[in-house]
Amino acid sequence: MRILCAIGLRGGADLVRRALAVVSNSSPELVLVHVIDEGPRHELEHAHGPLHHGPRSHPERWHSVDVAETAAGEEALEEARAAADAAGVAVTTQLERGNPEHAIVALAEEREAGLIVIRAREHPELRPPRGPKSVGHTARFVVDHASCDVLLLRTD
Amino acid sequence: MPRLAFGLALFAITLLLVIIRPRRISEAIFALGGGALMIAGGFVAPAQAWVILLGEWNVYGFFLGLMTIAAIAEQAGIFEALALLAARWARGDARRLYLAVFLVGMGIAAFLSNDATALILTPVVYALVTRLRLRALPFMFACTFIADTASFLLPVSNPINIIVLSAFGGGLGEFLRYLLLPAAFCIAFNIAIFFWLFRRDLRYSYDISRLEAIPAARGFFRFTIIALSIICVGYVAGSLAQIPLSFISLGGSALLLAGAQFYHKLDPRRLGSDISWSLFGFITGLFILVRGIENLGVTAALGQGLVRIASVGALPAVLATAFGTAIGANIINNVPMALVMVSTLRGTAASAGIHQGLIYATIFGADLGPNLTTIGSLATMLWLLILRRKGLDISTMEYIKLGITIVPVMLLAGALLIWLRL
Numbered sequence: 013m014r015i016l017c018a019i020g021l022r023g024g025a026d027l028v029r030r031a032l033a034v035v036s037n038s039s040p041e042l043v044l045v046h047v048i049d050e051g052p053r054h055e056l057e058h059a060h061g062p063l064h065h066g067p068r069s070h071p072e073r074w075h076s077v078d079v080a081e082t083a084a085g086e087e088a089l090e091e092a093r094a095a096a097d098a099a100g101v102a103v104t105t106q107l108e109r110g111n112p113e114h115a116i117v118a119l120a121e122e123r124e125a126g127l128i129v130i131r132a133r134e135h136p137e138l139r140p141p142r143g144p145k146s147v148g149h150t151a152r153f154v155v156d157h158a159s160c161d162v163l164l165l166r167t168d
Numbered sequence: 169m170p171r172l173a174f175g176l177a178l179f180a181i182t183l184l185l186v187i188i189r190p191r192r193i194s195e196a197i198f199a200l201g202g203g204a205l206m207i208a209g210g211f212v213a214p215a216q217a218w219v220i221l222l223g224e225w226n227v228y229g230f231f232l233g234l235m236t237i238a239a240i241a242e243q244a245g246i247f248e249a250l251a252l253l254a255a256r257w258a259r260g261d262a263r264r265l266y267l268a269v270f271l272v273g274m275g276i277a278a279f280l281s282n283d284a285t286a287l288i289l290t291p292v293v294y295a296l297v298t299r300l301r302l303r304a305l306p307f308m309f310a311c312t313f314i315a316d317t318a319s320f321l322l323p324v325s326n327p328i329n330i331i332v333l334s335a336f337g338g339g340l341g342e343f344l345r346y347l348l349l350p351a352a353f354c355i356a357f358n359i360a361i362f363f364w365l366f367r368r369d370l371r372y373s374y375d376i377s378r379l380e381a382i383p384a385a386r387g388f389f390r391f392t393i394i395a396l397s398i399i400c401v402g403y404v405a406g407s408l409a410q411i412p413l414s415f416i417s418l419g420g421s422a423l424l425l426a427g428a429q430f431y432h433k434l435d436p437r438r439l440g441s442d443i444s445w446s447l448f449g450f451i452t453g454l455f456i457l458v459r460g461i462e463n464l465g466v467t468a469a470l471g472q473g474l475v476r477i478a479s480v481g482a483l484p485a486v487l488a489t490a491f492g493t494a495i496g497a498n499i500i501n502n503v504p505m506a507l508v509m510v511s512t513l514r515g516t517a518a519s520a521g522i523h524q525g526l527i528y529a530t531i532f533g534a535d536l537g538p539n540l541t542t543i544g545s546l547a548t549m550l551w552l553l554i555l556r557r558k559g560l561d562i563s564t565m566e567y568i569k570l571g572i573t574i575v576p577v578m579l580l581a582g583a584l585l586i587w588l589r590l
Contacts, residue, residue: 022301077295079299
């Protein structure tokens, strides 16, 4: 079975280990994806004030943001990949840009994944463990829109 | 009466267009259009408009110098170096980094204006904390808020301060007498509340080895640091001696330009694009627009209202000015609101002491007000609603909740501190 693992900036290795524990009886192929959220970039892009334009007018400022986002994403994927390698399963990584929830659902369809594994929140400690706010908007969207099964990791 | 209605409608429609910016057309076009219609409609005589604009030479010169200084500092990599320095100083502790970002933001806002912190430092900090794999949102909030909270530390910290002080005068001593304590309180309160609100985000540590090396202070970089230090001292000395601050900012930018030329780092095209030329059109239009409603007696009526409040007591007048300006800044944007208040106070016959307090309450309200809805205009709120609709996790309520819970406390405490100095 092909499993798409949505990797945030933190906790990717743990997600991979737990996904593998759930599907231990099959021989899974993992697709680890990290989506660079372009939301903050749009936020910065729209900022402007009387004295200065926002970073929109500055290719160099965007470039440094690009470099930082890519480096952080690659590092997160590498950590998760190391966990998969240690378990000896087939694994590929993919770094995407855009709206995370849309990208995860689209990629799962494109790669014909049988299961998506995602954490309920990238920062679970920031919200109550149960209740309406316990599942973040990315995970909620994926649960609502994915055409395959979704494994939602709710605990650390 | 129809004349009054027409003038007010012209003022309101112009400001609405400035806020909404249909088709992302520059606000300067609408402000200038509104100003031109004020002249064409006979609300401001052409000769009077000319006199107003000539009288504001210090404001124009100061803005040009300030924008040039910030642009060259950015080209020299000062903002990146400060952010890296902050991250190294924090030694891998997100809490220390958060404090350091506040302090760097405060320093930049104090000497290079609030906009430099909000618009130049914020993307630099975003790149830094993303690289460190920390949650970016608290750091972006910190930059946005401290930009305004620290913008009444010095006369040069916010364009509003210069606009108001150019109209009424007043040196550094008087400025600090009224605004140093409110600034100290608001900054401390801002930092403390944010540490509490984001305490869980700040539990993380980060790997300091991910950081790039701080560039060695050589050549143009070193020159820029020295020149900026001279400019900072110049601002303080100039404010003390009541020298027009445009002299300092233009002199400082000339020094930096000469250094950039000497080190072959001057890129006129980039410098030209870094300077917000539309600002000059924007404030020119606003100066005329506000004079139009002043000639119609609108601001005098507001002034009479203030005098009536002042007759009850100085404290209600200071509170009304600070809160009224802050709320107005969120409805019509803070630059036009400050100009309306300048015009209002010009026609206010309050006693000298109270009048001075009201001038600084205006600066305080216009500087801090934008934090009520984060950047301080309806346009921001509309934009946030659009973001929310797109499903981003930065909810409108999260933004506005911060402003609405924190800023009124700051306004109240700051107004009380200004009143105590009367």
